[in-house]
Amino acid sequence: MFKFVKILILFFLVLVLALTYGWMYYSGPLLEKGRVFITRMVAESLQKPVEMDSLEFIPPFSVNLKGLVIFKSVESDKKFMEFGKAVITPDIIAILKGRRLKVTVEIENAVIENTKINTFITVESNPADSYKNIFSPILIDSVTILTGEIISDNYPRIEKIIGFLDIKNLDIVKGKFSFRCKHKNYLTSFNKIENQAYNVQFRSERIDIDLEGDISKKDGDLIFENFKGYIQPFKIFFSGGIEKFFSEEEKKYKLNGTIETRLAYLLESETEWEYKHLLKKNSVDGVFKAVFKIESKDLDFDGIDASGNITLEDLTITNKQVLESLETDFIKKGKNLSLPNLHAKMFGGEMFSNIKIRLLPNNFPDVSSLKISTRDINIKKFIKTFNINAPIFSGIVNMNLNLNKIKNSVSFNYENPVTGVSKSVYSLCEWLIKYEGAMDIDALKFKIGNIKFNELTAKLFLSKGIISIPDIADNFYGGKLKGDFIVDIKDTILPFILNFNINDSNFGKLFSDIKNEKLDVDGKINGKLLLKGSLVKSSSIKGAGSINVDDADLGPMPLLTPLLGRIYSALENVFAPSHAVRMNALSADFDIKNERVITENLTILGNDIVIVGNGYIGFNSELDIYFETQFVEPQEGAETNLIKNTIAQFGQYISKARLKGTLQEPKWHFEYDFKNLITNQIKNLFGGLSQS
Structure with a gap:
């Protein structure tokens, strides 16, 4: 001026x-x-x-x-x-x-x-x-x-x-400068006060400035003292000056102070930048404060060299708390920004991070390297906060992430985007393919629904647009769970392969947790599963697997109780009252396609009878399975002759049933062929005696 x-x-x-x-x-x-x-x-x-x-x-x-x-x-x-x-x-x-x-x-x-x-x-x-x-x-x-x-x-x-x-x-040493506003008009005044001391004031409604402080000049330097007020959306305090103010070559800015704002105010400002609309749409808010020190030859944002400390309190998204607090030092040199010791309290746990960023005008920051460690993050709080459609997940997660930007990154394939997939998902994938790195994950008390994982561990790798998790492991219900997973994030359909095996896990405890009630079901479960398809297109998922349960007592399984009850009723005239009919093994091979799990050889084996089934369970929980019950050829025992005679007279076939409805509301349809045969035989016997 x-x-x-x-x-x-x-x-x-x-x-x-x-x-x-x-x-x-x-x-x-x-x-x-x-x-x-x-x-x-x-x-x-x-x-x-x-x-x-x-x-x-x-x-x-x-x-x-x-x-x-x-x-x-x-x-x-x-x-x-x-x-x-x-x-x-x-x-x-x-x-x-x-x-x-x-x-x-x-x-x-x-x-x-x-x-x-x-x-x-x-x-x-x-x-x-x-x-x-x-x-x-x-x-x-x-x-x-x-x-x-x-x-x-x-x-x-x-x-x-x-x-x-x-x-x-x-050429006076200090002055007063008032910058007032009426409507769109600016009023400026520079009035002499005692001892040539001048206080500077800025006022404006048009760009919302309300700032006051002292200006002095000494040996060619311009000095600012105790400036405070608002440059909306920021509350600001600073002191410092401009060395060699009249020399374009030697001029240097030295400022230190603080700025504060609420993120909601920042999102209401006129300045446009990428993702502003998304943040505003999700009602992002929080209290931001930065303590800064600037020593720079240029006040253009790209040229500013600065350092200081940043805090963020009570960060909320859609009125739900995401961060209790965040604090970090910062160092900015030109377009490069580093956050060397970021610490945040979030989702019941803590996050520690070291981030190096290259700032781009009107664009999302370009992260050159990223290190994150988390401790005791509550998954349930995380899912609830972001309204993720996965309420069945819970537990505590610890992880260590290390990402570095690669020079020759692969490109993201935008052809054939899947309808209904959020743009933010593809934006994240496009960002991730520029990096390579690894992440260690430890999940404590992790649950999917009521299914518990004891000590779930995994190591994730990212390279050339491929995320791979080659070693997923857990001590699963007294046995072992091992798996691996890979997904290509360069492609809009996000193709993946998932493979895992379960060995010697306690089926009784697993099934009791699934039903969320104490059941007297025993056994050891072994199984395997291979899936291929698209993470964002469930209709594309195909796969195969098998399941085996041995040394079990499957009678108390609620889903089978109606079927077994009717079978026992039909056999009341065949077995002695003291004879226990046990179902002690289950096996099935299955295919996955068209959003259904399909089996042709479901087998539930007991000591006297066997139940075979075929049908499907849909991804939407729909059920349609046919069952047929038969006698098992008996071993030597007290009732051997009776069962043999029954099979000889009526055959191995006992009855048929069909299970429909959903997993939540199953509906049984029964045929009582065997019981009807016995009844008809008795009627025929007594009918012949009466005629004679």
Whole structure:
């Protein structure tokens, strides 16, 4: 601001030329001398190269500084400021009668880097003791910005700047500067106070500024002290200064302070950036605070070097708490940002992280390396917070993640995106394929529904767009669970392969947990499963597997109770009351396709009978299974002859049944062929006796 005013004051020297020109009337040589004189004076004052094409007279008393350009330095051809139009009009009466300077300055299309300025300004001075001192800067009394416009790519558009600037001496040590606002208008004032001490105040409703502090100048340095207030959406406090303020080559910013805001306020700001709409849609909020220290030659965001500390309290998404707190130091050098010791409390546990980021304008940060460790993260709280459709998962997870960006990353295949898949899923995949790394996972008290995992461990690898988990392991219900998983995240369908085996696990405890009730079911379970397909397209999933349960007592299984009850009822005349019919083994091979688990050889084997079945269970829990019950060829025993005679007379077939409905509401349909055969035989026997 001070430099700009000085430039304007130097422009006022052309008034001498204008007056002289009024006497000599359109003297070309005089205008040329004026152009050279003004160019030299501006260059000497600013210590910068200056060029001007010509000085144009505009009747009756105005001159136009045509083609005025101020360059950054002698060594550089980069322009510091360029004027499309700069017209100066003096008040001749004030100069001749009052020996004081009074001029108006009209500026159009003045450009400072990427900022354009259009404005209309008046400048007045106190009376001079002689005509030769009229143009002395020390006499400048006020600068009034009558109207104006500032257009910039970096800042909101500011229009109709109105105000005044009262100054007794442009070189004073401290000053007061008020920046008030009425509607879209700005009011600026610079008032002298005692001991040449100046307090700076900024006010604006248009860009929501309310800032106050002290400014001083010492040995060419501009010093800021105790600045505090708001630059919405931020509450800010800072001190510091600008070393070598008037030297473009040596100028250096040194600032330290704090900024605070609520994330909700930040999302309401006019600045647009990627994912802002998504965060706003999900009502992201929290209390953000940063303590910063800046030492930089440039205040352009990409060029700022800074360090400090960041805290974030009570981060919420859709009114649900995601973070209790987060704290980290930060170091920014140019576009590179590192968070070396991030610590967060979240989901009942803690997270420790070391992140290196490359900041991109108006885009999501480019993470160059990422290290994360978690401790005691509650999965249930995590799922509930993000409304993930997986309420059956719970437990405590610890993990260690290490990711590094690769130079020659693979590309994401956007062909044939799956309908209904969130864009954020594909955005995450596109981000992940740029990295390689590994993650160790330990899950304690992990549960899927009521199924418990004792000490689930896994090691995840990411490379060239492939996520692989080659060794999933758990001490599963006294046995062993082993598996592996691989998914290609380069493809929109996310093709995967899953394979796992269960060996010698306690079937009774497993089934009791599945039903969430204590059942007297025993046995050892072994099984295997292989799945292939798309993670986002369940209809594509295909696979095969098998299950075997041995040394069991399957009678108390609730799903089989109706079937076994009817079978026992049908056999009440075959076995002695003391004879126990046990179902002690189960086996089945199955295929998975068309969103169904299909079996053709389900076998439930007992000591006297066998139940065979075929049918399917759908991914939607739909059931449709046919059962047929038969006698088992008896071994030698007390009831051998009776069973043999029964088989000889009626055959091995006992009955049929069909199970439909859903897993939640199964419905049985029975045929009582064997019982009906016995009843009919008795009727025929007694019917023949009565006829004889």
